[in-house]
Amino acid sequence: xxxxxxxxxxxxxxxxxxxxxxxxxxxxxxxxxxxxxxxxxxxxxxxxxxxxxxxxxxxxxxxxxxxxxxxxxxxxxxxxxxxxxxxxxxxxxxxxxxxxxxxxxxxxxxxxxxxxxxxxxxxxxxxxxxxxxxxxxxxxxxxxxxxxxxxxxxxxxxxxxxxxxxxxxxxxxxxxxxxxxxxxxxxxxxxxxxxxxxxxxxxxxxxx
Numbered sequence: 729x730x731x732x733x734x735x736x737x738x739x740x741x742x743x744x745x746x747x748x749x750x751x752x753x754x755x756x757x758x759x760x761x762x763x764x765x766x767x768x769x770x771x772x773x774x775x776x777x778x779x780x781x782x783x784x785x786x787x788x789x790x791x792x793x794x795x796x797x798x799x800x801x802x803x804x805x806x807x808x809x810x811x812x813x814x815x816x817x818x819x820x821x822x823x824x825x826x827x828x829x830x831x832x833x834x835x836x837x838x839x840x841x842x843x844x845x846x847x848x849x850x851x852x853x854x855x856x857x858x859x860x861x862x863x864x865x866x867x868x869x870x871x872x873x874x875x876x877x878x879x880x881x882x883x884x885x886x887x888x889x890x891x892x893x894x895x896x897x898x899x900x901x902x903x904x905x906x907x908x909x910x911x912x913x914x915x916x917x918x919x920x921x922x923x924x925x926x927x928x929x930x931x932x933x934x935x936x
Contacts, residue, residue, distance in 0.1 A: 759881070759920050762899055763888035768863035770886065772856045775818060775848060781920055782882040785819040785903070786861060788875025791828045795835065797903035801879055802836050804909045805917060810846045812921060814884065817847040820857055822874055864888050866899035877904050879913065881920060889920055 769777045783805065787794050801817070809815050821829055829849045837844045852860070857874050866888070870876050878900025881889045891898035891912070901913035 758923055759883075759889040759916055760892040761883075761887045762890045762892065762897065763863075763865045764885075766863045766882070766886045766888060768860055769882065772852065772860045772863075773818070773820070773850050775850060777882060777884075777886045779884045780814045780816050781812075781884060781917075781924060782815075783817045783917075784864075784880040784882050785817065786857070786870060786874065786876040787819050787821045787829075787832075788871065788873035789822055789825060790873040790875060791821060791825060791832055794875060794877075794903075795832060797877055798832060798836060800906055800909055801903050802842060804906070804914060805879075806847060807842055808914075809917060809921065810843065814924070815846060815921065819847070819849045820860065821849065821851050822857060823851045823853055826851060864899070867897070868899055876900070877902055879903050881913075881916060883920060884924065889916070891916065 769775075783801070785798075785801070787798070798819075806817055810817075819829075829851070833844060833847075833849060836842055836847070854874060858870065861870050861876070864880060866880075868876060868878055880900045883889050888899065890900065898912065901916075902908040
């Protein structure tokens with residue numbers, strides 16, 4: 729009996745463990761594409777989305793009330809990944825509130841010693857903001873201040889990425905919720921960056 733137990737421990741359990749993790753890699757190695765090739769992104773914002781992984785935010789008019797959300801994302805996501813050269817944050821706000829945006833940018837950089845070089849703040853007219861948001865084709869909406877509390881992951885092909893599993897489709901990540909950022913967004917950003925690095929290695933663009 730002991731002999732069979734030893735054989736199970738040495739041979740069967742490692743095989744089961746391998747199959748388990750292999751299954752996990754197949755299921756989670758890539759983040760699902762939810763909206764393909766959103767051409768409107770670059771046309772509307774005049775910002776280079778191609779070949780960059782972008783976190784897209786809609787801060788709206790009432791930007792001072794979104795400060796806590798921005799700080800959450802700054803602390804949990806931006807500060808962790810901004811040194812990745814093809815990673816960026818892009819915040820969308822209406823025209824006319826540039827002063828408020830500058831104040832938020834100063835708070836983000838000074839209060840947490842953050843280098844804001846990869847966080848862009850873009851101001852658009854109302855129609856373009858609505859057009860840009862609609863192009864994402866989500867089940868979410870902008871509020872009356874042209875704001876959304878959700879952060880959206882855009883890949884290097886200008887496609888919206890997120891989750892599509894037993895819990896439903898997750899188009900965006902709630903910046904008001906530290907739990908959503910920690911438990912979902914952080915993992916998904918890691919996945920898409922790993923996916924991108926793997927693609928670069930396959931094409932021999934760089935080697936570690």
